Amino acid sequence: MARAGVTAERLIEAAADLADEVGLENLTISELARRFGVKDASLYSHIRNAHELRVRVAGLALAELADRAAASLAGRAGKDALVAFAGTYRDYARKHPGRYTAMQTDLDPQSPEASAARRHSDMTRAILRGYALAEPDQTDAVRMLGSVFHGFVSLEMAGGFRHHSRAADESWSRMLDTIDVALRNWPAPRA
Amino acid sequence: MARAGVTAERLIEAAADLADEVGLENLTISELARRFGVKDASLYSHIRNAHELRVRVAGLALAELADRAAASLAGRAGKDALVAFAGTYRDYARKHPGRYTAMQTDLDPQSPEASAARRHSDMTRAILRGYALAEPDQTDAVRMLGSVFHGFVSLEMAGGFRHHSRAADESWSRMLDTIDVALRNWPAPRA
DNA sequence: AGCTTCTGCCTAGGACCTCTAGGAAGCGGA
DNA sequence: TCCGCTTCCTAGAGGTCCTAGGCAGAAGCT
Numbered sequence: 001m002a003r004a005g006v007t008a009e010r011l012i013e014a015a016a017d018l019a020d021e022v023g024l025e026n027l028t029i030s031e032l033a034r035r036f037g038v039k040d041a042s043l044y045s046h047i048r049n050a051h052e053l054r055v056r057v058a059g060l061a062l063a064e065l066a067d068r069a070a071a072s073l074a075g076r077a078g079k080d081a082l083v084a085f086a087g088t089y090r091d092y093a094r095k096h097p098g099r100y101t102a103m104q105t106d107l108d109p110q111s112p113e114a115s116a117a118r119r120h121s122d123m124t125r126a127i128l129r130g131y132a133l134a135e136p137d138q139t140d141a142v143r144m145l146g147s148v149f150h151g152f153v154s155l156e157m158a159g160g161f162r163h164h165s166r167a168a169d170e171s172w173s174r175m176l177d178t179i180d181v182a183l184r185n186w187p188a189p190r191a
Numbered sequence: 192m193a194r195a196g197v198t199a200e201r202l203i204e205a206a207a208d209l210a211d212e213v214g215l216e217n218l219t220i221s222e223l224a225r226r227f228g229v230k231d232a233s234l235y236s237h238i239r240n241a242h243e244l245r246v247r248v249a250g251l252a253l254a255e256l257a258d259r260a261a262a263s264l265a266g267r268a269g270k271d272a273l274v275a276f277a278g279t280y281r282d283y284a285r286k287h288p289g290r291y292t293a294m295q296t297d298l299d300p301q302s303p304e305a306s307a308a309r310r311h312s313d314m315t316r317a318i319l320r321g322y323a324l325a326e327p328d329q330t331d332a333v334r335m336l337g338s339v340f341h342g343f344v345s346l347e348m349a350g351g352f353r354h355h356s357r358a359a360d361e362s363w364s365r366m367l368d369t370i371d372v373a374l375r376n377w378p379a380p381r382a
Numbered sequence: 383a384g385c386t387t388c389t390g391c392c393t394a395g396g397a398c399c400t401c402t403a404g405g406a407a408g409c410g411g412a
Numbered sequence: 413t414c415c416g417c418t419t420c421c422t423a424g425a426g427g428t429c430c431t432a433g434g435c436a437g438a439a440g441c442t
Contacts, residue, residue, distance in 0.1 A: 006390075025216070030428060040429075042391045050429065106350045118354070139357045140365040143343070146351065147366070151342020152334065159297045160337065163309070164330055171331040174380065178335060182373035189365070197419080221399060231400075233420045241400065 006036050008046045012056045019057060019098025027098065029053070054105055059113030061099035065092050066119040073123060078130035079180045085127055086149050086176055093153040100153070121146070131183040141183060148179060197227050199237045203247045210248060210289025218289065220244070245296055250304035252290035256283050257310040264314060269321035270371045276318055277340050277367055284344040291344070312337070322374040332374060339370060 014035060019027040029050055033040045047053050065088070072084040093100040107114045124142045133141055152172060155161065161168045205226055210218040220241055224231045238244050256279070263275040284291040298305045315333045324332055343363060346352065352359045 028428065029430085038390090039392065041393085041431085044430070045390060104345070104349050109350075109354060114354075117351075121354075136357050136361070137365070139355055140362040140369075143346070143352060143359075143362045144339070144366045144369060146346055147339050147342030148335070149342070150346060151338030151340070154295070154345060155334070155337055155341060158295050159300075160308075161334060163300060163305075163312075166327050166330045168334075170327070171334045174328070174331040174378075175335045175338070177378045177380075178332075178373050181376055181378050182369050185372055185376060187365075187368045187372050219399065220401085229419090230421065232402085232422085235401070236419060 006038060006042065006046060008056075011036075011043065011046050012053070012060055015053055016057045016060055016096075016099050016102070019102060020096050021098070024054070024057075024098045024101040027054070027057075054102055055107065055111070055113055057099065058102040058105040058107065059111075059116055061096065061103045062113060062116035062120065064099070065089070065103070066116055066123070068092060069120070069123055073126065079176075081127050081130060082145075082180060082183075083173075083176050085123065086172075089149045090153050090156075090172065093157060097157060100157070128183070131186070133183070133186055137186055141186065145179070148175065197229060197233065197237060199247075202227075202234065202237050203244070203251050206244055207248045207251050207287070207290050207293070210293060211287050212289070215245070215248075215289045215292040218245070218248075245293055246298065246302070246304055248290065249293040249296040249298060250302075250307055252287065252294045253304065253307035253311065255290070256280070256294070257307055257314070259283060260311070260314055264317065270367075272318050272321060273336075273371060273374075274364075274367050276314065277363075280340045281344050281347075281363065284348060288348060291348070319374070322377070324374070324377055328377055332377065336370070339366065 011032070015027060015032055018032060018035065022031075029043055030040050032053075033043050036043075047056065069085055069088045072088040073081055076084050107117060121142055124145050125138065127145070128138055128141055131141075152175065156168055161171070202223070206218060206223055209223060209226065213222075220234055221231050223244075224234050227234075238247065260276055260279045263279040264272055267275050298308065312333055315336050316329065318336070319329055319332055322332075343366065347359055352362070
């Protein structure tokens with residue numbers, strides 16, 4: 001009997017594709033096995049359980065997005081870098097909703113997946129080199145940027161901007177203008 | 192045989208509590224029935240299916256949070272209103288993670304639940320009365336505020352700020368300072 | 383080539399979940 | 413008292429996750 005040739009890598013990648021197609025909440029071991037022409041139980045030689053599958057997809061997505069974000073940052077600085085970086089996040093989320101959702105999984109800080117998450121905050125810090133911010137303001141700014149990007153993308157994905165005629169693209173671009181101004185006018189503490 | 196006295200309202204409320212305890216993804220019809228001392232099938236006289244249950248929980252949460260936000264806004268204006276409003280969101284999310292997560296469900300714009308969502312954007316607009324912003328900037332600002340609040344809360348819930356020693360409370364408060372400044376210095380288009 | 387070992391994939395089956403169909407029992411009103 | 417509405421039931425189909433135990437390709441050794 002010919003083997004299907006399942007490996008952990010091919011499994012995770014197929015799982016990520018499946019999640020993008022049907023949504024992370026509909027990513028199931030059974031459907032994944034079906035796609036490989038294999039029984040459910042067979043997948044358990046490659047992954048421990050359904051939760052691990054999701055964590056691995058999260059890791060894949062974090063790494064993929066970090067690579068793209070790094071590429072978009074090359075040769076750019078200041079607002080230019082900010083806009084490119086943010087755009088990469090938004091594009092990725094729209095093209096890969098399942099992967100993007102998986103990224104929000106609560107990861108064990110010890111896990112290898114969590115180190116990919118660290119690349120993201122490091123890159124966000126790199127953007128801030130274009131703005132003069134010392135610690136702890138820099139950490140606060142990293143968190144604000146993460147919040148703004150993720151918040152917008154996540155509300156957009158959930159359909160939150162569909163009620164109003166104003167194009168989401170316009171709001172996105174004006175929001176980045178505003179954030180740029182805010183970073184250049186970062187307020188002193190105890191204002 | 193005595194009746195359990197299940198009604199749609201009591202059901203939704205219990206479902207919301209259950210979601211807060213075990214997470215929205217672990218909210219099941221079976222467990223809910225168990226809590227009422229009733230068989231699964233009995234619940235289907237009150238709700239159509241599991242998806243409707245989630246949507247109803249989302250509606251409950253949106254309405255509850257809107258009420259609290261409205262109360263926090265009473266008698267406040269400007270930055271004071273901004274901080275109080277934002278704080279209400281964050282508190283609610285921390286006390287009611289299941290309800291909060293449910294709120295992100297993609298709602299049918301025609302549904303009664305979606306009208307509760309409208310209350311939220313209306314209140315956000317009200318906050319902006321303290322800052323001079325004409326359309327379409329106002330809409331962009333509403334979206335930015337929603338993104339910032341939701342993004343921060345959502346990253347915090349997912350454990351995104353645990354890696355660094357800087358307290359999330361501090362970052363939150365400094366972020367609101369920055370947003371306040373940004374709203375007062377909203378940039379002109381085509382900068 | 384024959385042998386062993388590894389492991390990818392299998393069958394079988396338990397536990398739990400969603401949801402439908404059809405029936406019985408509580409409870410209010412005529 | 414009896415009727416009808418609603419609540420709750422039993423029965424059962426079908427899907428999901430996951431474990432235990434086994435067989436048969438594939439890979440390596442002599």
